[in-house]
Amino acid sequence: MAKNKSLDKLTYEEAFQELQAVVEQLEAGELPLQESLALFERGQALSARCSNLLEKAQLRLTELTSGEDGVITERELEVGE
Numbered sequence: 712m713a714k715n716k717s718l719d720k721l722t723y724e725e726a727f728q729e730l731q732a733v734v735e736q737l738e739a740g741e742l743p744l745q746e747s748l749a750l751f752e753r754g755q756a757l758s759a760r761c762s763n764l765l766e767k768a769q770l771r772l773t774e775l776t777s778g779e780d781g782v783i784t785e786r787e788l789e790v791g792e
Contacts (some may be wrong), residue, residue, distance in 0.1 A: 718756055723764040730757040 716725065733754040737747060778784060 718760050721757075721760060723761060723768075726757050726760045726764070730754055730761060733757065 718726070732752050735755070736742060737750055742750065760785070
């Protein structure tokens with residue numbers, strides 16, 4: 712797990728994997744309150760990192776289409792398409 716990496720250096724996969732581990736630890740309910748709060752805050756930060764990376768990836772998506780004349784054109788997909 713990439714716990715020692717700063718959030719801005721985590722890939723989506725690393726952040727999501729760590730987030731899953733955080734959720735599992737919190738759901739187990741065996742940690743002292745202070746540790747649970749720190750873990751919860753880390754989980755919130757990891758969730759925000761994942762959302763940010765997904766949003767950036769979604770903005771980069773493009774669609775290739777072939778027109779009637781056979782020419783392939785590219786257009787950026789709108790968020791939510």
